[in-house]
Amino acid sequence: MPSLSDHFEFETVREVPESHAWTSLDDHPSYEATGHDKLPIISLSNSSDNDNTKLLLRHACQHFGVFYVTGHGISTNLLSELELQTRRLFSLPTDQKLKAARPPDGLSGYGLARISSFFSKLMWYEGFTISGSVLHHARQLFPDDYFRFCETIEEYKKEMQKLAEKIIRLMISSLGVKEEELNWSKDLSGVFQLNSYPACPDPDKAMGLAAHTDSSLLTILHQSGTSGLQVLRREDGHGPTRWVTVPPVAGALIVHVGDLSHILSNARFHSVLHRAIVNRYRHRYSMAYICGPSPEVKFLSYVLKSQLLLSNATWIS
Ligand SMILES: O=C(O)CCC(=O)C(=O)O
Numbered sequence: 001m002p003s004l005s006d007h008f009e010f011e012t013v014r015e016v017p018e019s020h021a022w023t024s025l026d027d028h029p030s031y032e033a034t035g036h037d038k039l040p041i042i043s044l045s046n047s048s049d050n051d052n053t054k055l056l057l058r059h060a061c062q063h064f065g066v067f068y069v070t071g072h073g074i075s076t077n078l079l080s081e082l083e084l085q086t087r088r089l090f091s092l093p094t095d096q097k098l099k100a101a102r103p104p105d106g107l108s109g110y111g112l113a114r115i116s117s118f119f120s121k122l123m124w125y126e127g128f129t130i131s132g133s134v135l136h137h138a139r140q141l142f143p144d145d146y147f148r149f150c151e152t153i154e155e156y157k158k159e160m161q162k163l164a165e166k167i168i169r170l171m172i173s174s175l176g177v178k179e180e181e182l183n184w185s186k187d188l189s190g191v192f193q194l195n196s197y198p199a200c201p202d203p204d205k206a207m208g209l210a211a212h213t214d215s216s217l218l219t220i221l222h223q224s225g226t227s228g229l230q231v232l233r234r235e236d237g238h239g240p241t242r243w244v245t246v247p248p249v250a251g252a253l254i255v256h257v258g259d260l261s262h263i264l265s266n267a268r269f270h271s272v273l274h275r276a277i278v279n280r281y282r283h284r285y286s287m288a289y290i291c292g293p294s295p296e297v298k299f300l301s302y303v304l305k306s307q308l309l310l311s312n313a314t315w316i317s
């Protein structure tokens with residue numbers, strides 16, 4: 001199983017070593033998002049027209065499993081500051097980052113991709129996971145100057161929690177579930193994942209983040225100005241099964257439907273397989289707020305059009 005000792009200084013490597021060489025990158029052809037593969041862009045700013053927003057969200061969750069949102073209320077200043085602090089963290093020397101290493105039985109800290117243990121090859125990736133307060137790790141990373149980092153992370157988490165609650169309520173109520181049955185959505189918990197994909201000398205061989213679905217209710221993703229996210233579209237009238245690039249759109253955040261929403265909606269909503277590929281020249285960053293019900297929440301069985309949605313399940317990220 002890959003471990004933290006497998007970390008190396010990506011910037012110094014001239015060739016992709018065997019440990020990081022994947023043969024499955026072109027399992028399906030890759031396309032730019034055009035025509036029917038273009039993801040919906042949904043504005044959340046028009047709160048007086050909830051019904052139309054719900055219809056658009058329902059369609060996106062049923063047919064794409066991923067979409068962009070605009071009018072989300074997150075300021076460009078906060079997004080720029082978050083990018084700055086993320087770059088700052090990953091630019092630290094490896095030894096320094098390893099002081100905040102994620103322990104083998106822990107969730108928070110610096111380390112390999114959290115899905116690494118499912119794969120024999122390593123990814124062209126390093127990550128920092130935040131569950132709960134970031135203060136302890138921030139002190140280890142930046143002993144003399146951790147305030148701004150903490151402040152930015154905590155503010156962004158707070159904003160994400162509000163936004164996630166808003167989107168989840170709209171999504172679930174778009175299926176006809178009544179407002180009063182959505183009280184659990186006031187009690188969400190989130191894991192915040194900072195992702196770093198260094199520039200790679202041979203991007204056709206290396207995998208940024210291998211194909212996966214998110215286990216959450218939903219994930220809200222911000223990507224720095226570099227493309228890399230791809231989603232899998234299954235064979236349909238518009239083409240074969242294919243990887244479709246999801247480019248950054250100025251001012252928009254990306255929302256992934258998670259596995260829990262798939263379950264909660266009786267499989268009407270789809271969590272979509274996605275992955276990240278790497279770039280020859282540019283270091284790419286993304287920030288994912290992975291949101292589920294608080295672990296204390298047990299979904300009371302509740303019924304939608306006389307079908308059981310979910311009973312007694314809890315979420316641990
Ligand atoms: O970097 C990306 O675009 C994808 C990140 C992602 O899928 C995740 O953090 O779960």
Ligand SMILES: [Fe+2]
Pocket residue numbers: 212213214219274
């Ligand atoms: Fe993901």
